[in-house]
Amino acid sequence: MFHKEGYKIISITLVLFLGINLAAYVAIQIKELQIAIFSTTLVFLILILQFFRNPKRVTKIDESTIVSPVDGKVVVIEEVYEKEHFKDKRLQVSIFMSPINVHVTRHPIGGEVVFSKYHPGKYLVAWHPKASEENERTTVVVKNNAITILYRQIAGALAKRIVNYATEGEKVIQGSDSGFIKFGSRVDVYLPIGTKVDVSLDQKVRGGESVIASL
Structure with missing residues (x-):
């Protein structure tokens, strides 16, 4: 579950992730370089996703x-x-x-x-x-x-x-x-x-x- 404040940047990051890796797959023939680009962009995507996570929390309501x-x-x-x-x-x-x-x-x-x-x-x-x-x-x-x-x-x-x-x-x-x-x-x-x-x-x-x- 992600916070609504992250929806826009998560969407942009996903598009960039897919676009960069698709371009790398088509334009680059060196397998090792493709893997390096994929790994780098995947790490960045994961960082963005974890930053905007919104875990459910159970608060014990107590005025004291x-x-x-x-x-x-x-x-x-x-x-x-x-x-x-x-x-x-x-x-x-x-x-x-x-x-x-x-x-x-x-x-x-x-x-x-x-x-x-x-x-x-x-x-x-x-x-x-x-x-x-x-x-x-x-x-x-x-x-x-x-x-x-x-x-x-x-x-x-x-x-x-x-x-x-x-x-x-x-x-x-x-x-x-x-x-x-x-x-x-x-x-x-x-x-x-x-x-x-x-x-x-x-x-x-x-x-x-x-x-x-x-x-």
Whole structure:
């Protein structure tokens, strides 16, 4: 199963794969070169397919838990000042995605989207300290009866497009699809001070399933 954001590029890649290999079969008589071209284009096709995969995830709906919005590795757990929306201290949990991770973004909690904003910006590497403030990014705030959280999609050096589906006033379900980031980046989650963090640095998490914090 593939994400809808990949349909166009997957179609183009398939056409190129077939066209290049058909041309090589007709125009090139050296068997070894034909095999080399086929192998190279096949690897590229597989990379594109795996990048846009959209595996089914089963989220245990629970207002007392915050699930990971993405697949990846926890790279930051720290208290910071969140100056865009809350304008106070929050607990930041950051998850870094490599190009081989699933890049679907999912809602960490269910509730109402009360804030959603896109920011154009730079393309610093995703782990750069200033990436969360200077890179292209989107900020989304979701509120329910138990908690209000902010999560931020951040572009990286390779990510040239962030897709955000969250719209203000929308009711969302925990673990549901909230966007997509193309080709590597990170997501920061901002929690109220005192929230119990259930993950540790360098821990690998799965979007929509791994509980990263609880009330």
